[in-house]
Amino acid sequence: xxxxxxxxxxxxxxxxxxxxxxxxxxxxxxxxxxxxxxxxxxxxxxxxxxxxxxxxxxxxxxxxxxxxxxxxxxxxxxxxxxxxxxxxxxxxxxxxxxxxxxxxxxxxxxxxxxxxxxxxxxxxxxxxxxxxxxxxxxxxxxxxxxxxxxxxxxxxxxxxxxxxxxxxxxxxxxxxxxxxxxxxxxxxxxxxxxxxxxxxxxxxxxxxxxxxxxxxxxxxxxxxxxxxxxxxxxxxxxxxxxxxxxxxxxxxxxxxxxxxxxxxxxxxxxxxxxxxxxxxxxxxxxxxxxxxxxxxxxxxxxxxxxxxxxxxxxxxxxxxxxxxxxxxxxxxxxxxxxxxxxxxxxxxxxxxxxxxxxxxxxxxxxxxxxxxxxxxxxxxxxxxxxxxxxxxxxxxxxxxxxxxxxxxxxxxxxxxxxxxxxxxxxxx
Numbered sequence: 001x002x003x004x005x006x007x008x009x010x011x012x013x014x015x016x017x018x019x020x021x022x023x024x025x026x027x028x029x030x031x032x033x034x035x036x037x038x039x040x041x042x043x044x045x046x047x048x049x050x051x052x053x054x055x056x057x058x059x060x061x062x063x064x065x066x067x068x069x070x071x072x073x074x075x076x077x078x079x080x081x082x083x084x085x086x087x088x089x090x091x092x093x094x095x096x097x098x099x100x101x102x103x104x105x106x107x108x109x110x111x112x113x114x115x116x117x118x119x120x121x122x123x124x125x126x127x128x129x130x131x132x133x134x135x136x137x138x139x140x141x142x143x144x145x146x147x148x149x150x151x152x153x154x155x156x157x158x159x160x161x162x163x164x165x166x167x168x169x170x171x172x173x174x175x176x177x178x179x180x181x182x183x184x185x186x187x188x189x190x191x192x193x194x195x196x197x198x199x200x201x202x203x204x205x206x207x208x209x210x211x212x213x214x215x216x217x218x219x220x221x222x223x224x225x226x227x228x229x230x231x232x233x234x235x236x237x238x239x240x241x242x243x244x245x246x247x248x249x250x251x252x253x254x255x256x257x258x259x260x261x262x263x264x265x266x267x268x269x270x271x272x273x274x275x276x277x278x279x280x281x282x283x284x285x286x287x288x289x290x291x292x293x294x295x296x297x298x299x300x301x302x303x304x305x306x307x308x309x310x311x312x313x314x315x316x317x318x319x320x321x322x323x324x325x326x327x328x329x330x331x332x333x334x335x336x337x338x339x340x341x342x343x344x345x346x347x348x349x350x351x352x353x354x355x356x357x358x359x360x361x362x363x364x365x366x367x368x369x370x371x372x373x374x375x376x377x378x379x380x381x382x383x384x385x386x387x388x389x390x391x392x393x394x395x396x397x398x399x400x401x402x403x404x405x406x407x408x409x410x411x412x413x414x415x416x417x418x419x420x421x422x423x424x425x426x427x428x
Contacts, residue, residue, distance in 0.1 A: 008094040011102065015093035018106035019086070019113065026114035031121060042122060049123035050130040057134020061148040063156030065163070067135075074127075078120055085112040157236040161228040172268060184271050188250060192258035200254055202388065207278075209312070209321055210386040212249065214350070216280040217314040220245045220259065246281040248273065273308045273326060285316030297347050298420045301362055301369075304341050305329045310391065318417075320347045321386065323393055338364035344393050347374070347417060348382055354405060355382035356417040357396055374421040376414065378402045 034042045060067040086109065096102045138148040175183070187193070196215065200208045227241040244267040248257040260270045273279050281303075283296055297318035303311060307324025314320075322345035332339040340362050348355035360372040381399045389395075405414045 011096045012093045015102050015106050019109045022110045026110050027117045030114050030118035046126040049126040053127040053130020054134040057131040058138040058144050059151050061135045061138025062152040065160040066156045081116050161236045187257040188255050194256040196254040198254050207389045208387050209389045213312045213319045249278040251276050275308050280312040283313050283315040317349050340364050346396050352413045353379045355379045372421040374417050376402050376405045
């Protein structure tokens with residue numbers, strides 16, 4: 001039995017080795033024969049490839065996703081064609097015990113493979129050149145550009161949007177299969193994680209939230225990119241949007257986790273927040289609030305539910321420090337009572353040197369926070385408290401008010417903070 005297996009493997013190796021050895025010269029012979037004896041057919045074949053390339057290039061000049069798909073499909077077909085010719089040897093070569101049988105099989109396979117490779121060598125350059133020329137023409141002229149944009153709108157964008165949703169769902173599903181303990185362990189390990197300065201935590205346990213929030217803000221700027229979205233009419237459109245970013249800081253060793261990126265509107269938390277950690281995430285700038293469900297620097301009810309102790313939000317130039325209510329949320333679910341937390345937060349702008357306290361209550365019945373007045377704080381005192389945070393929210397209440405920032409002629413940016421107390425939509 002083992003002798004039969006050994007003999008079969010040797011036969012397979014001998015035939016495949018002979019094919020691989022003979023193919024390069026056989027391909028050159030095929031190309032030379034076409035050029036010397038069938039130049040008319042060769043030129044016609046290259047002309048067809050050139051024409052297909054030009055047409056494809058014009059159509060996909062504004063559709064990079066489909067263009068990659070076409071090239072991928074072309075390469076996959078060529079690979080399949082070559083692979084099928086080679087794999088057809090498997091099994092037949094197993095019993096080719098004589099040199100003549102092995103020679104006949106290798107000769108047949110060499111002929112098929114060399115012909116296929118010759119076709120690729122003869123047509124691919126023409127197709128690629130035509131595709132490049134077509135893409136240039138597709139962008140250069142008004143008529144072709146309009147056609148290319150139509151293809152993008154009708155075919156490329158829906159395909160790219162759907163593909164993105166599918167891959168995102170698969171990725172999230174695969175991530176959810178990983179045990180939470182393993183996800184958490186790897187979040188703080190390897191590339192992307194970061195050791196922060198130990199000076200952020202004083203010997204008495206007080207945390208420099210002012211500097212920590214600055215470091216996180218500098219590492220995670222809000223960057224807008226052209227993004228595919230589903231519009232109200234069901235069509236796929238393009239908007240300039242940014243994606244939320246999330247990170248967790250483990251206070252025990254001042255280690256920041258990898259950065260996780262969400263969609264333009266939300267971020268599915270990769271890890272559960274726990275005591276001894278500070279979650280950081282970004283929100284869209286306040287001026288963009290008309291297109292987002294979360295209004296700028298204001299924490300959402302989702303943020304409160306998923307933050308254990310204290311969290312940081314960066315929204316444009318505004319930084320928010322807020323008190324989490326994860327434990328209260330868990331207790332309310334166990335007790336079967338409505339979750340109506342108090343939002344405690346301080347929001348500040350380093351450049352404008354403005355700080356406000358935002359404090360209000362969530363109404364379970366109305367599914368929204370109650371409108372409130374954002375109290376202007378003395379900026380110097382706010383800096384002092386946040387630079388040596390004792391984790392006691394009463395220290396925020398003890399900061400004196402500074403209503404001078406709301407006087408006529410003062411910095412107009414102060415009034416942007418007042419908007420944060422007005423809740424325009426339920427669930428925000």
